[in-house]
Amino acid sequence: MTDLYQSQRTMRAMRRAALQRGVVAVLDIGTSKIACLILRFDGPDRLLLTEGVGSLAGQSSFRVIGAATTRARGMRIGEIDTMPETERAIRTAVQAAQKMAMVRVDHAIVCMSGGQPRSYGLAGEAEIEADHVTEADVARVLAACDVPDYGDGREVLHAQPVNFALDHRTGMGDPRGQIGNRLACDMHMLTVDTALIQNLLYCIKRCDLELAGLASSAYVSGISSLVEDEQELGAACIDMGGGATGLSIFIKKHMIFADTVRLGGDHVTLDISKGLQIPLSVAERIKTFHGGVVATGMDDRDMIELGGDTGDWDHDRRTVSRAELIGIIRPRMEELLEDVRERLDAAGFDHLPSQQIVLTGGASQMPGLDVLAPKILGQQVRIGRPMRVHGLPQAATGAAFSSAVGLCLFAANPQDEWWDFEIPADRYPTRSLKRAVKWFKDNW
Amino acid sequence: MRPIGRFRDPAPSRWSYRLHRLMLTPGFRLFLRAGLPALCVFGLVSGYLADPDRRQMLVDYGTDLRVQIEQRPEFMVKLMAIEGASDEVAEDLREIIPIDFPISSFDLELEQIRVRAEEIDAVANAAVRIKPGGVLTVTVIEREPSVVWRGRDGLELLDAEGHRVASLDRRATRSDLPLLAGDGADAAVPEALELFEVSELIAPRIRGLLRVGARRWDVILDRDQRILLPEDDAVSALQRVIGLDQVQDLLARDLTVVDMRNPDRPTLRMTTDAAESFRETSMSIWEPASR
Numbered sequence: 001m002t003d004l005y006q007s008q009r010t011m012r013a014m015r016r017a018a019l020q021r022g023v024v025a026v027l028d029i030g031t032s033k034i035a036c037l038i039l040r041f042d043g044p045d046r047l048l049l050t051e052g053v054g055s056l057a058g059q060s061s062f063r064v065i066g067a068a069t070t071r072a073r074g075m076r077i078g079e080i081d082t083m084p085e086t087e088r089a090i091r092t093a094v095q096a097a098q099k100m101a102m103v104r105v106d107h108a109i110v111c112m113s114g115g116q117p118r119s120y121g122l123a124g125e126a127e128i129e130a131d132h133v134t135e136a137d138v139a140r141v142l143a144a145c146d147v148p149d150y151g152d153g154r155e156v157l158h159a160q161p162v163n164f165a166l167d168h169r170t171g172m173g174d175p176r177g178q179i180g181n182r183l184a185c186d187m188h189m190l191t192v193d194t195a196l197i198q199n200l201l202y203c204i205k206r207c208d209l210e211l212a213g214l215a216s217s218a219y220v221s222g223i224s225s226l227v228e229d230e231q232e233l234g235a236a237c238i239d240m241g242g243g244a245t246g247l248s249i250f251i252k253k254h255m256i257f258a259d260t261v262r263l264g265g266d267h268v269t270l271d272i273s274k275g276l277q278i279p280l281s282v283a284e285r286i287k288t289f290h291g292g293v294v295a296t297g298m299d300d301r302d303m304i305e306l307g308g309d310t311g312d313w314d315h316d317r318r319t320v321s322r323a324e325l326i327g328i329i330r331p332r333m334e335e336l337l338e339d340v341r342e343r344l345d346a347a348g349f350d351h352l353p354s355q356q357i358v359l360t361g362g363a364s365q366m367p368g369l370d371v372l373a374p375k376i377l378g379q380q381v382r383i384g385r386p387m388r389v390h391g392l393p394q395a396a397t398g399a400a401f402s403s404a405v406g407l408c409l410f411a412a413n414p415q416d417e418w419w420d421f422e423i424p425a426d427r428y429p430t431r432s433l434k435r436a437v438k439w440f441k442d443n444w
Numbered sequence: 445m446r447p448i449g450r451f452r453d454p455a456p457s458r459w460s461y462r463l464h465r466l467m468l469t470p471g472f473r474l475f476l477r478a479g480l481p482a483l484c485v486f487g488l489v490s491g492y493l494a495d496p497d498r499r500q501m502l503v504d505y506g507t508d509l510r511v512q513i514e515q516r517p518e519f520m521v522k523l524m525a526i527e528g529a530s531d532e533v534a535e536d537l538r539e540i541i542p543i544d545f546p547i548s549s550f551d552l553e554l555e556q557i558r559v560r561a562e563e564i565d566a567v568a569n570a571a572v573r574i575k576p577g578g579v580l581t582v583t584v585i586e587r588e589p590s591v592v593w594r595g596r597d598g599l600e601l602l603d604a605e606g607h608r609v610a611s612l613d614r615r616a617t618r619s620d621l622p623l624l625a626g627d628g629a630d631a632a633v634p635e636a637l638e639l640f641e642v643s644e645l646i647a648p649r650i651r652g653l654l655r656v657g658a659r660r661w662d663v664i665l666d667r668d669q670r671i672l673l674p675e676d677d678a679v680s681a682l683q684r685v686i687g688l689d690q691v692q693d694l695l696a697r698d699l700t701v702v703d704m705r706n707p708d709r710p711t712l713r714m715t716t717d718a719a720e721s722f723r724e725t726s727m728s729i730w731e732p733a734s735r
Contacts, residue, residue, distance in 0.1 A: 070454070088455030095456050095464050104468035206458075208465060 008156075008419040015212040015411070018107035023065075024212060024411055025094060025105040028404040029086070029112050029200070031075045031243025031266055032362065035396065035404040036093035038066035038101040039411060062412050064391040066101025068093045077262050078114025078217075078244035080199040087203045094207060108204055109213035109411045111220050111403055113244045115192030117157065119257045119347075120148050125165075125184035133166065133175045133183055139421035141183045150191045157197075157216055158190040159418035162254035171252070187418065188256050190216055213411065218246025218258045220406030225360040225384035225399075226250055234352035237384070238340055239403060240363035242266045246403075247340055249349060254415075257347045261339040265363035268332045275328045276320055278306050290322055293330045294368035299323040326368075333366065337376040344377075358384035362400035514548040522546045522578040529584040532610075533566045537582060540564060549574050557582070565608045591633055592618055594625040594652075606633035623651065628658030636661065638679050645686055646695065660705070669695060671702045681707055 018024040019041050028035040039062045070092040074085025098104060124145030128137040142161060150156075164172040166180035175183060197214065204211050222237035234251040243264045249257040268291075273283035290304050302322040308315055349355060357377050359369065364383055373381045386405035388397065396404070456464065466472050493499055513519075522545050526534045541557055554572045561570035561582055569585040589601035589609045599612040601621070608630070612618060622640050629636065636653050639661060643650060646665070654662040654670075661678055663671040673681050681704040688694040694702065698718035703711035714722065 073455075088453065091458070091461045092455040095461055098464065098468055102468065104465050104470075208462065 008417070011211060011213055012419065014107060014210055015109065015414075018109075018210075018212045021107070023101075023103050023105050023107075025097065025108040025209065026404060026407045026411060027090065027093070027108045027110045027204075028217065028401075028407060029075070029080075029090070029110060030072055030217070030241050030362075030403070031078050031113070031264060032072055033069050033242065033400070034072045034089050034093045035069045035401060036067070036090075036097040037064050037392075037396070037404055037408060038097045038103065038105055039063065039408055040065045040101075040103075041412070062390065062408065064389060064393075064396075064408065065103070066097035066099075067393050067396050068096030068100060069396070070096065072242070076243060077264075078112055078241065078260070079193075079196055080203065083199060083203060087206045090203055090207050094209070106208075106210055107212035108207075108209040109215070109407055110200060110204065110211060111215040111217040111407050111410075112196065112200060113217040113239070113241050113246045113260060113403075115157075115196035115260075116262075117190050117192050117216050117218065117246075117258050117260055118150065118154070119259065120150065120189040120191070121256070122147065122159075122187040122189055123184065124187070125182060128181060128183050132177055132179045135176060135421065137183055138164075138176065138185075141185045142187065142418050142421055145185065145187050147189070150189075153194045154191040155194045155197050156189055157192045157214060158219060158255070158258075159187060160189075160254060160415050161185050161187050161418070162252070162256055173252075188254065189418075190219070190258050192216070213414075215407060215410050216246070216248075216258055217241070217403040217406075218248040218260065219255050220410050221246065221360055221386070221403040222248040222250050222255060222406065223409050224386040224406030225358050225402045226356075227387075228253075230354070230356050230358065233354035233356070235354060235356035235358060236344055236349055237358050237360060238364075240264060240336070240359060240361035241403075242362060245336060245340060245361070245363070247343060249344075249347060249352070251352060257349075259343045259347065261336060261343060263332075263336045263339060264361075267336075268329050268363070268366075271328050271332050272325065276306060276318075276325075278308065282307060286325065287329070290325055291329055292322070292326050292367040293333050293372045295323045295326040295330075299326060329366070330372070333363075333369070333372060334376065336363075337373055341376055355380050357381045360384040360386070360399045360402040362398075364399050514550045517578075519549045520546045520578050521549050521552060521574055521580050524580040524582065525575075527581060527583045529567070529582075529586060533564065533584065533586055536564050536566070537561055537584070541582070543580070546578070549578075552580065566610055568603075589618065589621060591636065592621045592623050593629055594623060595629070596627070600630075602630050602633055604633060604637060606630040622653070624653050624655065626655030626658070629653070629655035631658070632661070635678065639663070639673075639682055642679055642683050643686060646689060649695065665695065669699060669701070672705050674705050674707055677707070684710075 015024070022041050024039050024041070026037040026039060041062045070089055072086070073089040074080065074082030080086045094105070094108075122145040124141055124143075126137065126141040126144045130137075163170065163186040164175040165184040166172060166175050166178055167182055172178070200214075201211060218237070218239055221239040222231075225237050226235050231250045231253045234249070236247055236249045239246040241264050243262070243266050245261040245264050247259050247261070248255050269280060269284045269287055272278070272287055273280050276283065278286070286304060286306070290302075292299075299322040303319045304322060304325065306318045306320060308318070310316060355378060357373075357380060359373055359381065360383070370381070370383055383399070384402070385397070385399050386402040389405055389408055392405065524538070524541070524543065524545070526537055529537060540560055540563070543552070552574070554574070558570050558572045561567055561572070561584065566586050567584050568587045571583040573581055575581050587603040587607060587609045590604045591602050592612060592615060593600045593602050594615075599615060601609040601612055601618065602624075603609050615623065622636070624633070624636055632655065639653060640647075640650075643663065649665045651664045651666055654664055656662050660675045661673045663673065663682065665671070671682065671685050685694065685702055685704060689696075698715045699712055700715055701713035703713065
């Protein structure tokens, strides 16, 4: 665990350095596209990293000065498949964004959807030492959480305290300064594959960037797409990406669950490509221009030219009706939404007071999804778009950019995580100097 | 219809990516904008100047250019005009300021010319300037001779401050000026002039003033008379003598010396004849009574 502390703390320090410098790149590495936004932190509350929500939810402190999107390459289901290709795609995006911003960035905050994230709920409790709760007590209670055996080859991505209970009062956001005897906390921990993070680190390093933060894309798109009352009362954000669909459940402004369905828009494209026997790029184009999930009588007469350049006239002049296209798309979307429903049920989403579901991500732009989704997910479904941030180009305001925008907010206003608190002294290695200092402090 | 050849990779290569990032680095941009040109210029110039022949050529070129400018007709001085000087002084000036015209005005040291002109005794003040048209003008204010001094080196003309103006061959050439004599007389010319001024009434009788022991004046009159004046306040002493002369015709009497060296005790020295006749007269007056 000390290892984890160390690497995450290094990243935290790096992010602080980036904010000090004022420029940081936000990199959303998806299966179908890689988006790079360059943020400049300035203004009076440039280094305002205090708790609580500032004016404009911390948005006033930063501005997007560069944005670039490029087709992702070498990615599969949100994971890096061909590393040199991915590295090139990252370089393309970063260079274009740098060109637009006319600054050089050295720090990147990255989010990814793959790696099979797994959620764990942790609980811990500890007696408090003084009469009121101090930061050290919070650290101790966090350290007292019993970490489950999440297996080899897994890495903790997020470990956020979501609830504190002092004696018999629960539901506290911040217990510091309160008087009591026994502090308990609930923590949400998210683990991903180590291999994913290692590959990512390698790619980022090959691009001469420093990793200043790492987030799950399900989490960050929840930050950007859910409005405040949804985050407070309980809602699920479903980020329908290219290769994977991330889902995150929020309540009381904390993420309590995250998962991934390994299906996405690319699978729809693949289905079209296979079903109509056309290249992937044409399939993607037809999906984007003519796709839908609800067929009407009109769609039978709406013929779509498939095109082609094989030289065979019959092959190149094929047409397909829109109804046929919808017939290919719809089962896949249904399958996807049913998988999501299954995961939500497994997470106990039914028991939340409010069951708002927000669909976002590139695949959520499919026409007719607002009709199909309520049939599977329940009545409280809406299609969400990310909130607006300063300086974001019009082209990057769509639902496909919800995780990039969420990553901006995450960079500006990070949630306190486990490693932001001091490690309790008794967890230090035996021959640590800090432990000696602590012993002296306690005894003199 | 399929495009022939390799699919073009839109991604920048690793090196072009690095180069792009380097070009966005502020320090490197500053270096490119300011440091590199400066370095290039410095390198080129120092490379060019490394050869001593080229350095010499540059120096020669500079000198040549300077000479060319100096030799332009606008800057040439063609003649010298002397204003306010008599012919002899002008002659002297031309002799003492040897300039072979035409000469560039850059080569003329006007201050030096002025100092040299003022070295001439007869010149009280000289102003030197170059007038448009290439004329070097020396404006001279001459000293006015006011006394003739017969010193050890012969006759000399002195101005009112006692500065030498010129030497004189014969006293007769400047008989209008009063005569001084004796060592150190030139140092006391103002006092002498004052004395001449107050002695206007006896002016026809005055032959000259004699400086005695370089500290006091004797007024030499005709008929071998002289008035010995004190060191201090000689003027009032002389005035007293002149007053006596006016009232009692003192100087018309048979005296040789009126001694005013001690103002409290003026003394007369009579001629031998006068003394004898005085003695006889006084004896004839006093003898019967004394006997």
